[in-house]
Amino acid sequence: MPTTPPTPETALRPGADWQRLLHVALLGTRQSTDPLPTLSGFALPETPDHREKQALLTAGVLTAVRKAGYQPPMVAPATLLPPVATPETQAALGPSGAQLLQQLLDGQYPELLPEFLATLAEHQRRVPHHLLVRLLDYARARPTLHRPTAAVLGQRGAWLAAQNPAWQTLLAASEQLPDDTATWETGTIRQRILYLEVQRRHNPAHARELLAAMLPQEPAKHQAQLLETLQEQLSTDDMPLLEQYLASRSKEVRQTVLPLLVRLPGNALQERLWQRAEPLARLKSSLLSKKLLVELPTTEWDKTWLSDGIEQKDSRFQGEKAALLGQVLALLPPQRWATHWNLSPGKILDLAADTEWATLLLTAWAEAAIVHQATAWATALLEWWYERPRKHPATLPVANLARLLSPARLTELVLPLLNAAPHFSTDVRWLPLLQLVPAPWPEHLTRRVVEVLRDALRKPAELYRIQYVASQLLDHMARVVPAAQYALCAEPLQPLLQDAPYLHNSLARLLNTLHFRQQLAEALHEPPE
Amino acid sequence: MTWTEEQARALITDAGTLKRGQELAAPAKWQNLGRTDTAAWGECKGSGSKPYQTGIDLTEPAFKCSCPSRVFPCKHGAGLLLLLARQPQLLSGPTPPAWLHDWLDKRQQTQEKKTSKPTAAAQPADLAATEATAEAARQKREAQRHTRMQRGAQELETWLVDVVRAGLAATNQQPRSFWENQAARLVDNQLPGLATVVRELPGLRYQGADWPARLLARLGELYLLVRAFQRLPELSEDARQEVLQQVGMTLKKEDVQATQPAVADAWLVLAQATTEEERLVVRRSWLRGQQTGRFALVVEFSFGGQPFATPLVPGGRYAGELTFYPGLVPLRAVPGQLAFQGLSAEPFAPAGGHGPSQLLGEYANALAGHPWLREWPALLSGGVPTLVADGWVLRFPAPPAPSEQALDLPLRCDDLFGWELRAMSGGAPLTVFGEWTGQGLRPLVGWPEVVESQLA
Numbered sequence: 001m002p003t004t005p006p007t008p009e010t011a012l013r014p015g016a017d018w019q020r021l022l023h024v025a026l027l028g029t030r031q032s033t034d035p036l037p038t039l040s041g042f043a044l045p046e047t048p049d050h051r052e053k054q055a056l057l058t059a060g061v062l063t064a065v066r067k068a069g070y071q072p073p074m075v076a077p078a079t080l081l082p083p084v085a086t087p088e089t090q091a092a093l094g095p096s097g098a099q100l101l102q103q104l105l106d107g108q109y110p111e112l113l114p115e116f117l118a119t120l121a122e123h124q125r126r127v128p129h130h131l132l133v134r135l136l137d138y139a140r141a142r143p144t145l146h147r148p149t150a151a152v153l154g155q156r157g158a159w160l161a162a163q164n165p166a167w168q169t170l171l172a173a174s175e176q177l178p179d180d181t182a183t184w185e186t187g188t189i190r191q192r193i194l195y196l197e198v199q200r201r202h203n204p205a206h207a208r209e210l211l212a213a214m215l216p217q218e219p220a221k222h223q224a225q226l227l228e229t230l231q232e233q234l235s236t237d238d239m240p241l242l243e244q245y246l247a248s249r250s251k252e253v254r255q256t257v258l259p260l261l262v263r264l265p266g267n268a269l270q271e272r273l274w275q276r277a278e279p280l281a282r283l284k285s286s287l288l289s290k291k292l293l294v295e296l297p298t299t300e301w302d303k304t305w306l307s308d309g310i311e312q313k314d315s316r317f318q319g320e321k322a323a324l325l326g327q328v329l330a331l332l333p334p335q336r337w338a339t340h341w342n343l344s345p346g347k348i349l350d351l352a353a354d355t356e357w358a359t360l361l362l363t364a365w366a367e368a369a370i371v372h373q374a375t376a377w378a379t380a381l382l383e384w385w386y387e388r389p390r391k392h393p394a395t396l397p398v399a400n401l402a403r404l405l406s407p408a409r410l411t412e413l414v415l416p417l418l419n420a421a422p423h424f425s426t427d428v429r430w431l432p433l434l435q436l437v438p439a440p441w442p443e444h445l446t447r448r449v450v451e452v453l454r455d456a457l458r459k460p461a462e463l464y465r466i467q468y469v470a471s472q473l474l475d476h477m478a479r480v481v482p483a484a485q486y487a488l489c490a491e492p493l494q495p496l497l498q499d500a501p502y503l504h505n506s507l508a509r510l511l512n513t514l515h516f517r518q519q520l521a522e523a524l525h526e527p528p529e
Numbered sequence: 530m531t532w533t534e535e536q537a538r539a540l541i542t543d544a545g546t547l548k549r550g551q552e553l554a555a556p557a558k559w560q561n562l563g564r565t566d567t568a569a570w571g572e573c574k575g576s577g578s579k580p581y582q583t584g585i586d587l588t589e590p591a592f593k594c595s596c597p598s599r600v601f602p603c604k605h606g607a608g609l610l611l612l613l614a615r616q617p618q619l620l621s622g623p624t625p626p627a628w629l630h631d632w633l634d635k636r637q638q639t640q641e642k643k644t645s646k647p648t649a650a651a652q653p654a655d656l657a658a659t660e661a662t663a664e665a666a667r668q669k670r671e672a673q674r675h676t677r678m679q680r681g682a683q684e685l686e687t688w689l690v691d692v693v694r695a696g697l698a699a700t701n702q703q704p705r706s707f708w709e710n711q712a713a714r715l716v717d718n719q720l721p722g723l724a725t726v727v728r729e730l731p732g733l734r735y736q737g738a739d740w741p742a743r744l745l746a747r748l749g750e751l752y753l754l755v756r757a758f759q760r761l762p763e764l765s766e767d768a769r770q771e772v773l774q775q776v777g778m779t780l781k782k783e784d785v786q787a788t789q790p791a792v793a794d795a796w797l798v799l800a801q802a803t804t805e806e807e808r809l810v811v812r813r814s815w816l817r818g819q820q821t822g823r824f825a826l827v828v829e830f831s832f833g834g835q836p837f838a839t840p841l842v843p844g845g846r847y848a849g850e851l852t853f854y855p856g857l858v859p860l861r862a863v864p865g866q867l868a869f870q871g872l873s874a875e876p877f878a879p880a881g882g883h884g885p886s887q888l889l890g891e892y893a894n895a896l897a898g899h900p901w902l903r904e905w906p907a908l909l910s911g912g913v914p915t916l917v918a919d920g921w922v923l924r925f926p927a928p929p930a931p932s933e934q935a936l937d938l939p940l941r942c943d944d945l946f947g948w949e950l951r952a953m954s955g956g957a958p959l960t961v962f963g964e965w966t967g968q969g970l971r972p973l974v975g976w977p978e979v980v981e982s983q984l985a
Binding site: 018049064066069072083099108130157509515516 | 534557574580614693694697699745746752753756889892897916949
């Protein structure tokens, strides 16, 4: 390696020299006869391949010179002041909380993340700075996480997300940017629905006006999606708009406004439907018994039915005329029949089951109970359904009915069934209903189910029979048993884990999930670092 | 001593083991969990009838498990370590079980044997003769190797001359084999270091429109190396060592330790970067001596889930000696006996960060001594991570002096890491440690000036 340092008088022009050299090198010394830049002190002796070697040597030296003389780009003064994040107003998660969040973002217990973020916001806690990018990147492609994420970003996270176009949509989902009219006018349908939902929560009348002005220009598919936002803060003020779109030519639009309209007190549609239905279902009372007499409509379907929202065909009901009656019954508040006949829902269901139209009546009333959120009817329907073994005339939308009831109410339904058959097998009647009891399970329910499970686990040889149903139940429990009941489950069950074939993994998953949820709950009260 | 998640993860070399360990880092499958200051243990339910006994010697740390896996740590060890980092309160048993005692005792005995071995190795005199013959044979092999290497360098020079004669534009049409064949010849001639450089050349074409300039720069550096290698006897001892390592002569760790002076200090692990290729995991750890202020790069390899030779963890403090490889700018070092001193609890930036002009001055000096320097450790303070049209930069605001101007140092990192640095900074200056490559900074870790917990 030549060691002679370049003399100070050498005019070193690394930039220009490099360009000349690069030009020659690109074409090749065979093609290009341009002179090579010379660096004093780095001349090679004359050889046949002198020119090539000189080019390579000069390239090596200039590269080192250019690296050593690297000049960072200067910045124009106008761009000098970057915005600085404002100080935080909320406390960050503590160290274990941050740790747990990191595990969630690593993909463990993904089902627990949305709820954790939501409770974090309720407790006025925020995500620590070092996890912001992980969270934003995780939530970006998961629209359901946008709103809960936006609520826990803190000042730093909001500041950060606003600078990245990929994360700005996430902020748009939060309620922090409600006056962005550009979104409403030019956004995607999803963004516009989100915008409208926010408006609807704060100012329902304004949202309705926006909606009414926009709807005529929209295709039917979008009309239906946009009209659905009216279910938030639904009021009688919305009636004219809903009635207008009941006459829409699109079935999708009609079916969207219909359940909203019939829910409004004093709507004319409900009266018209009652007039159609009342003569068709009569209660015949004699001294000893009561009987329900049901007839189908005598007239064929015509346009007048359509103006009441009744379609010519409905896949929920078999037969054309049966479909007409079924739709009418599914729209009327079921309570109205109870009042009309002065009978309890349970009694009415018993009478309905004895008619030849049992399937139709039960299906329609179940739908009606869901539309009108009639909890008394939902209870009656579920009781009737699970009470005793009978030949079921129909399948009921039990999951939707159960959703109308509180965990406590469902517990009252399921516990007697459980006590009547306190053992685990695939065909016990309480099992399907138990899996519909949502969070949070009352303590006495958990205790009873754990007892039944413990008894089952003590007979390991028979576990293969119940492997599937039991693991389903355990997975459900991991979601709905409150974290505070971890000890209630772990104390009796963990000792059995070591010898629980087939159910080993489900059981470990239940206990671990509950334990993890318990830690998440504790993290909410952990002091920040 | 408390372990953080990050530090625990640094000890788990195998990605699959980490994933399975994560699943085991929950209480349900464990029994008899416990720990002392120096050990942790537990019994984990596996597929067999008997639970596996898993233990960790925290002084090292080292792992033991009764499961049949040959990966260290196995998933049970990994799970136990993560559990220790996440929920130490679950490891509540105070008394180590007997099986753990046995293992710890055995470990201690082997440790003692290891340290006493060098003194015991006295050579009987009658071996001296055979030693001499072996030495002669070795010198002969060495001479043969040098001849072969010189021939390889000569061939490479001819190849380089041909490339320049035909022009760089023509290389764009060359098939893969054009580069591969030359690299293979270099390997045959025992010049694997040069072969690596040649193998990297075709990839430059995909790194941007200025690939001819990058290619020319790399060819020029390669040529300087070839010429330096051809004049090996004329070089200084340090330069000779450097050039030999550059062309691919590997120095044994033991030889480095036998020939070079050890540097004793309290070492702090500033940053670690791990890359995986096939099943080989390469971990680069940057250490800094707290008294000498010296930077040291410890490069270690792990194949097929075996543990690294030294269990360095980010933020770990170690007392002991490092021995630097000989060369023009010694950075790479071999760890000697390092005693783990715990973890640096401080989230504050290490002291001694430089501004950009100081860094560039230092780098230019280093480059003057070592023209093939690939990366230079840089502890930079005062820069704000900022996204500009070309990507992320560290923006250094103008100092009050009117002659000075604000400037940007480009960051060579992926987009999300740029955002992480930005998140940490909040728009205020940050201290960043990374590797300066001559064209940009590869950031490895950043510290905010004000720690988050102290923000109002």
